[in-house]
Amino acid sequence: MSEILLEVKNLSVRFPIWGGILRQKIAEVRAVENVSFTIKKGETLGLVGESGCGKTTTAKAICHILKETSHGVVQEGEIIFHSENGPVNLLSLNRKEMRFYRREIQMIFQDPFSSLNPRMTVSEIIQRPLKIHTKMNKKERRTRVTDLLEKVGLQPEYALRYPHEFSGGQRQRIGIARALAVRPKLIIADEPVSALDVSVQSQVINLLEDLQDEFGLTYLFVAHDLSVINHVSDRISVMYLGRIVETGSAEQVYSSPLHPYSQALISAIPQTDPAKRSDRIMLKGEIPSSMNKPSGCSFNPRCPIAVAECSTKIPELREMNDHHSAACDLLELK
Amino acid sequence: MTLKKSASPQQLRWRRFKRLKRGYYSFIILFTLYLLSFLLPFLVNNRAIVVKYNDKYYFPGLVNYVHDTFNLGLANIYLADEFNQTGENDDPLFGEANYRLLSSQFEEESGDNYVIMPPVPFNPIENFLSLDGNPPHSPSSIHWFGTDDSARDVFARLAYGFRISISFALMITFISYFFGIIVGAFLGFYGRWFDILGQRLVEIWGAIPFLYTVIILSAVFSPSFILLVVIMSIFSWMGITYYIRGEFYREKTKDYVSAAIVTGENNLTIMFRHILPNALTPIITFAPFAIVGSIASLVALDFLGFGLPVPTPSWGEILKQAKASLRDWHLAVFPLVAMFVTLQLIVFIGEAVREAFDPKVFSRLR
Numbered sequence: 001m002s003e004i005l006l007e008v009k010n011l012s013v014r015f016p017i018w019g020g021i022l023r024q025k026i027a028e029v030r031a032v033e034n035v036s037f038t039i040k041k042g043e044t045l046g047l048v049g050e051s052g053c054g055k056t057t058t059a060k061a062i063c064h065i066l067k068e069t070s071h072g073v074v075q076e077g078e079i080i081f082h083s084e085n086g087p088v089n090l091l092s093l094n095r096k097e098m099r100f101y102r103r104e105i106q107m108i109f110q111d112p113f114s115s116l117n118p119r120m121t122v123s124e125i126i127q128r129p130l131k132i133h134t135k136m137n138k139k140e141r142r143t144r145v146t147d148l149l150e151k152v153g154l155q156p157e158y159a160l161r162y163p164h165e166f167s168g169g170q171r172q173r174i175g176i177a178r179a180l181a182v183r184p185k186l187i188i189a190d191e192p193v194s195a196l197d198v199s200v201q202s203q204v205i206n207l208l209e210d211l212q213d214e215f216g217l218t219y220l221f222v223a224h225d226l227s228v229i230n231h232v233s234d235r236i237s238v239m240y241l242g243r244i245v246e247t248g249s250a251e252q253v254y255s256s257p258l259h260p261y262s263q264a265l266i267s268a269i270p271q272t273d274p275a276k277r278s279d280r281i282m283l284k285g286e287i288p289s290s291m292n293k294p295s296g297c298s299f300n301p302r303c304p305i306a307v308a309e310c311s312t313k314i315p316e317l318r319e320m321n322d323h324h325s326a327a328c329d330l331l332e333l334k
Numbered sequence: 335m336t337l338k339k340s341a342s343p344q345q346l347r348w349r350r351f352k353r354l355k356r357g358y359y360s361f362i363i364l365f366t367l368y369l370l371s372f373l374l375p376f377l378v379n380n381r382a383i384v385v386k387y388n389d390k391y392y393f394p395g396l397v398n399y400v401h402d403t404f405n406l407g408l409a410n411i412y413l414a415d416e417f418n419q420t421g422e423n424d425d426p427l428f429g430e431a432n433y434r435l436l437s438s439q440f441e442e443e444s445g446d447n448y449v450i451m452p453p454v455p456f457n458p459i460e461n462f463l464s465l466d467g468n469p470p471h472s473p474s475s476i477h478w479f480g481t482d483d484s485a486r487d488v489f490a491r492l493a494y495g496f497r498i499s500i501s502f503a504l505m506i507t508f509i510s511y512f513f514g515i516i517v518g519a520f521l522g523f524y525g526r527w528f529d530i531l532g533q534r535l536v537e538i539w540g541a542i543p544f545l546y547t548v549i550i551l552s553a554v555f556s557p558s559f560i561l562l563v564v565i566m567s568i569f570s571w572m573g574i575t576y577y578i579r580g581e582f583y584r585e586k587t588k589d590y591v592s593a594a595i596v597t598g599e600n601n602l603t604i605m606f607r608h609i610l611p612n613a614l615t616p617i618i619t620f621a622p623f624a625i626v627g628s629i630a631s632l633v634a635l636d637f638l639g640f641g642l643p644v645p646t647p648s649w650g651e652i653l654k655q656a657k658a659s660l661r662d663w664h665l666a667v668f669p670l671v672a673m674f675v676t677l678q679l680i681v682f683i684g685e686a687v688r689e690a691f692d693p694k695v696f697s698r699l700r
Contacts, residue, residue, distance in 0.1 A: 023530075060592070068595045069586070071526055102598040115589035118343055119611035129597045161340040178593070 046233030106179035112171035169200035248324035357686020371497035503628035514574025522582025581613035622684030
């Protein structure tokens, strides 16, 4: 296989909760715990899980958004980005050092209605990254904007319009054009289609795939929509309560999920073919709060196959067969 | 292919503002009046606009003709001797010419010479003590709004007072917005202990009794226009910080700020280029009312005698005289009407601005 572009090793993210008169730390949200994954050059890693499981937090940690916006956030572990100048741990960089890598890692946001500044024209929005990271002159920047708009399927004359004049799908295309402006290597797509209509979703996904082929992009694709993830991803990591419970190729995770949570999740995908319909695994209870996680395997209170020792020992992610790993100690016992 | 820049949100609001006729016309009236007030030396003045004398043209309203008439090393505004103006008993006059009389003198001489006077040929600080009776004089066909207790023309003083009031209010609003925006932006953007501490300091500053401080400062320094503007601005930026701080708190959580971070923008650019344009709505809406407040405080200070130095024309000062001599109704009525009309126009503008910024197009001010 090709070389590794991004390696996340044992990433943990904890948000403090401030309270009391003196605003001291009274509790902690463990949003992401011991998350590890690797993304190879040119592939798409899908990060899937229900809301609140930490997938967006993981994405934001890679882009240093948490570091810049959340005071007191604790981020442990390593996020190793393999740039041309060799590997670098993004987490250990300060803002100035990070700025150098920003042009290689760009992000697409979930909500196209808030991710574009309403007071800037499309041209201004797309030109900002160029102004910061390149020495292009005005004319070159304009040409690049026209190129990019054509690439994402928008007419170049839209360049001087304001975001409020566009539909959700068009806005998301503008967001994609902005991310592409400085020719990044890695694009972190944080639920890029979940705010869009289904008909528009497929257009945007196809656009992302076309762009991947054209520019050799690597995606970290965060989503909660299983069919979307299955469509775009080469490999999939399933997250539950801040931990990755299963990682494997899209094929492996979809056709033969190992972890009981993944099994339940996959069984919830509506099937159009009645012959393929199987019994849906109904999970009992609700997803626990990440402030007060269950001990041991965080899935144990809802797990259909849980045994007593599940509530004492935290299972490690173990490779079960051919790059397909799951975090469940019961799998061998079966 | 024509690239036409489409309407920004601000332009759309301007269009909506133009549709709100009452506010829009108020704006046009007030704006025109304010522009006209810069032509006041040609509209209300005791100096002629143009004097033609012996085939030479003079513009005393525009140019100060300075000359050491008597070679005493003293610069004088001359021209009286230049025009051979004569006073009583045909004595030659020196110093500043009296253009109102010069006009009739030229007519008597029936030469080519002429004088074009402003429509209202009075200066706001000119004393008309030669009028019959004691000042204040009641309104007459010459002094439309009468004169005040120093026999100065009330109309001229109101007209010049309008310019001073509006300029004063605009400057205070601008300066206090400038500082309020900067402080509020930092408090809101950085938040946390910086915000908590900064806000307490702002509150302490805001708790200083403004009027007493102005009175004390007026007693120590003789208040000039600029000094008053500075003092007033120092005590009026605090309210703006609250609005801007709140807006920044709201705006900084939005995705476009995260996008700016990912792009690699520095904090100052994020604050003032990305967030600020989106945070201006409440303070723009508030601006007309801030101007109303500043005008009213200037009137109040002048009324109390702690405002602009005499003989600066001001509305509050005329009202103060009205309090002293209640019989002279014109001293109370005309400044109050002028103030009422001005403030009402600004309030109409303010209402329309508020409505133009209202995202709900169909909501109405009830």
